[in-house]
Amino acid sequence: MGKKLSKQERLDLHQKSYEMRTNILKMMRYGEGHIGGAFSSLDIITVLYNKILSHDPKKPKWEDRDRFILSAGHKCLALYVTLADQGYFDTEVLWTYNTLNTRVPMHPDEKVLPGVEFPTGSLGHGLPVAGGMALAAKLDKRGHHIFVLLGDGECAEGSVWEAVMAASHHKLDNVTAIVDRNGLQVNGRTAEIMDTSPFEEKFASFGWEVETIDGHDFDSIYHALSRVPFSEKKPSVIIADTVKCKGLDFAEGQFEFHHWHCEPKNIGKAISSVEEKKKEEGARIG
Amino acid sequence: MDSEKKIYDNPRKVIAEALVDLAKRDDRVVYVSCDSSLGASGGPFNKNFPQRHFEFGIQEQNAMGEAAGLAVSGKIPFIAAYVPFAAFRCFEQIRDDVCKTRLNVNIMGNNCGFSVGPLGPTHVIIEDVGVIGSVPNITIISPADGPQYREAIFKAAELDGPVYLRVHRQEARRIHGDGYSLKIGRADRVLEGDELTIIATSTMVANSIDAALMLKAKGISAEVINMSTLKPLDRDLVLESSSKTKKVVTVEEHSVVNGLGSAVANILATSGPALLKKIGIEDNFAVVGEYDELIDYYGLTAEKIFDKIQDFLHREEDDENSNRL
Structure with missing residues (x-):
């Protein structure tokens, strides 16, 4: 079961995800941002919006659309560039990042930006809201699916586990959580600050169907996301092993890049680094 | 008022009936509970609409987020829990997920004030109006009698935004007649007079009427x-x-800090030509006791309100006399 990507599709996704990384760096000309988590989750978000979600940028409130909630709201740079690329709003909006009254601040706001399903920022809020959306969908006998992306550091929040327990209790097989397990948070290694592992056993013991993937391998991401729900009457979780700041050579795997205050003079260097990485990886996966 | 003619309503029963009537008319209405619904207002709802009743057990943070998720999907959730858990435990979910988004989530804070005095200060909350009232977009309704409780349910559902409804455990003396219509944001003058204005809410309206008499x-x-x-x-x-x-x-x-008295003071300080006395509970955690004992201890019986008002009026007369000297 599950679908497979063609070679061309894989290359297209690769191309797209690096194009998105470059756009994020261009946004960072306008200020600081949570680049680490945006880059670690970007490949997953790229697959979701290009291959998985049933959605229509021209009708962002279409009732039967799949929902995507970025529970780790600080990773919103990845969401912004993707929504703009999908056509939810004009790309020019991206270049207002962090300016007065911007529609693209450091946490997403559904009131001002089409495509943002729910405002997030404070951690541990996304999965409870997804549960409510899923219950409403079941009540209305609608078939859409609700995807939620969480950070591994975020999973130290108790409200996450309340929602994990409830989704299983209410048999919400229309919910899929994706944990962006990059292993780092603001102050260092998640394992040292508050060890949220083992995810697989925790989710499984709470009644979820679990699958672990390489969160930068497009085939694995697509294979997992295209098969949800993994089991009837059970919520699904994909634990995605990722690299913080993936794609920016000098920053990969460093917690200091959870949040980056990039000096404008360094943007060019960062874009060159991403371009280099794109070529390197493109040759490998091609 | 003739004591034989006094009618009392149980707020929880009134709300339970109103919710069922509302849900019969509007299939968007759903009930979210946190292991406290059967003793409160959720029993009849569950009996009539089991598919529209969502139980979350003892996890109010999640339940409030779930209510937001239901509301953003077009449902009209009523979520019930004891005041400390409905208003405080999940305060950030109320602020971020319900109020910032201006969703039609209706929060019923059960057992407000001294409703459950013997349970002590973890359960006796006299700060909820101040805490919830500090958040933009939310409406706070604090009914005084049965007709108001019933109307509050219908009007909260109609209002396209979050409502915090304070629900008291005490039987509420009927003040308003049949056919009463509650207008959110509009107070009711229940006794006319021209020498003094008493502004009261919830249980204290009946006591204030008695003090006024x-x-x-x-x-x-x-x-x-x-x-x-x-x-x-x-x-x-x-x-x-x-x-x-x-x-x-x-x-x-309620506490005199950031409650009704403070809200009235804010108006009078900037626009009003009147002197103000705030009667309520001083800034402290309440002592433990049965409801009637606490009302007496904190000077909130009709007799004690009457005494305090007399002191206030006499003190003012003394001040006026001293100014003349």
Whole structure:
């Protein structure tokens, strides 16, 4: 079961995800941002919006659309560039990042930006809201699916586990959580600050169907996301092993890049680094 | 008022019936509970609409987020829990997920004030109006009697935004007649007078009416306003009445910090020509006791309200005399 990507599709996704990384760096000309988590989750978000979600940028409130909630709201740079690329709003909006009254601040706001399903920022809020959306969908006998992306550091929040327990209790097989397990948070290694592992056993013991993937391998991401729900009457979780700041050579795997205050003079260097990485990886996966 | 004619309603029963009636008319209405619904207002709802009742057990943070998720999907959730858990435990979910988004989530804070006195200060909350009232977009309704509780349910559902409804455990004496219509943001003048304005909410409306009748026997004409919406406050009626009487007393079974009294003070300080006395609970955690004991201990019986008002009026007379010297 599950679908497979063609070679061309894989290359297209690769191309797209690096194009998105470059756009994020261009946004960072306008200020600081949570680049680490945006880059670690970007490949997953790229697959979701290009291959998985049933959605229509021209009708962002279409009732039967799949929902995507970025529970780790600080990773919103990845969401912004993707929504703009999908056509939810004009790309020019991206270049207002962090300016007065911007529609693209450091946490997403559904009131001002089409495509943002729910405002997030404070951690541990996304999965409870997804549960409510899923219950409403079941009540209305609608078939859409609700995807939620969480950070591994975020999973130290108790409200996450309340929602994990409830989704299983209410048999919400229309919910899929994706944990962006990059292993780092603001102050260092998640394992040292508050060890949220083992995810697989925790989710499984709470009644979820679990699958672990390489969160930068497009085939694995697509294979997992295209098969949800993994089991009837059970919520699904994909634990995605990722690299913080993936794609920016000098920053990969460093917690200091959870949040980056990039000096404008360094943007060019960062874009060159991403371009280099794109070529390197493109040759490998091609 | 003749004691034989007094009618009392159980707020929880009134709400339970109203929710069922509302849900019959509107299939968007759903009930979210946190292991406290059967003893409160959820039993009949569950019996009539089991598919529309979602139980979350003892996890109010999640339940509030779930309510937001239901509301953003077009449902009209009523979520019930004891005040500390409905208002405080999940405060950030209320602020971020319900109020910032301005969703039609209706939060029922059960057992407000001294409702459950023997349970002690973890369960006796006298700060909820101040805490919830500090958040933009939310409406706070604090009904005084059965007809108001019933109306509050229908009007909360109609209002396209979040509502915090304070639900008391005490039987509520009927103040308003049949056919009463509650207008959110509009207070009701339940007794007319021209020498003093008493503004009260919830349980304290009945006690204030009784105190006003005692004042009347002493020849003092007091007006009583039932302030059932605490946010937004009926500024017009506060100013209209206080301009006439020049003296205002607020009465609440809540802290005098950031409650009804403070809200009225904010209006009078900037726009009103009246003196104000706030009657309520001083800034402290309440002592433990049965409801009647606590009401007496904190000076919120009709007799004690009457005494405090008399002191206030006499003190003012003394001040006026001293100014003349």
